[in-house]
Amino acid sequence: DGGITQSPKYLFRKEGQNVTLSCEQNLNHDAMYWYRQDPGQGLRLIYYSQIVNDFQKGDIAEGYSVSREKKESFPLTVTSAQKNPTAFYLCASSATSGGSYGYTFGSGTRLTVV
Amino acid sequence: AQRVTQPEKLLSVFKGAPVELKCNYSYSGSPELFWYVQYSRQRLQLLLRHISRESIKGFTADLNKGETSFHLKKPFAQEEDSAMYYCAPPAGGTSYGKLTFGQGTILTVHP
Numbered sequence: 001d002g003g004i005t006q007s008p009k010y011l012f013r014k015e016g017q018n019v020t021l022s023c024e025q026n027l028n029h030d031a032m033y034w035y036r037q038d039p040g041q042g043l044r045l046i047y048y049s050q051i052v053n054d055f056q057k058g059d060i061a062e063g064y065s066v067s068r069e070k071k072e073s074f075p076l077t078v079t080s081a082q083k084n085p086t087a088f089y090l091c092a093s094s095a096t097s098g099g100s101y102g103y104t105f106g107s108g109t110r111l112t113v114v
Numbered sequence: 115a116q117r118v119t120q121p122e123k124l125l126s127v128f129k130g131a132p133v134e135l136k137c138n139y140s141y142s143g144s145p146e147l148f149w150y151v152q153y154s155r156q157r158l159q160l161l162l163r164h165i166s167r168e169s170i171k172g173f174t175a176d177l178n179k180g181e182t183s184f185h186l187k188k189p190f191a192q193e194e195d196s197a198m199y200y201c202a203p204p205a206g207g208t209s210y211g212k213l214t215f216g217q218g219t220i221l222t223v224h225p
Binding site for chain 2: 035040041042043044045058059090092101102103104105106107108
């Protein structure tokens with residue numbers, strides 16, 4: 001089955017630690033995205049990448065970092081600089097060339113700082 | 115600025131009543147819009163896109179360029195329609211990147 005896999009489903013982090021959330025897709029999509037979902041705030045874009053080895057900041061990139069070394073993978077690192085990291089994180093992908101496309105989403109990772 | 119807005123955070127209706135989830139946009143160029151739905155404990159998924167003009171699970175949405183709206187409608191709501199709904203621009207193509215989702219509307223359908 002084609003799709004997006006996020007892991008782990010639940011993640012606990014101690015204050016001051018960096019953690020990395022995994023996102024893998026086998027849809028052959030060029031673009032990948034990371035969103036943060038908080039109650040009452042909808043989806044906010046953290047980072048996006050339209051092509052391998054290139055990525056851009058979204059609206060709330062501070063305290064986060066990403067890499068895009070392979071088309072299939074777009075891991076997100078939540079650094080100790082992120083002041084309020086407890087949230088639900090969603091990864092998505094889409095086609096990009098020509099036309100109008102929707103997003104395909106992963107099932108999410110819930111990060112809790114303890 | 116290019117923007118998609120959903121003015122209602124919460125919407126409650128009774129089963130069998132009509133429901134309308136509002137979405138407005140401010141765009142340059144030709145607008146293209148989507149509705150996504152997130153049921154409890156399920157992943158966010160595409161509900162419908164304006165280009166296809168489909169009716170999915172009884173929902174329809176018409177792009178009104180005069181009112182710059184793309185409201186989602188269903189004539190008779192069901193309890194299983196209770197979910198979070200997002201209106202969004204397209205990904206990729208000419209509108210990718212910082213064009214982001216509306217704030218979302220939580221729909222609750224009461225028995």
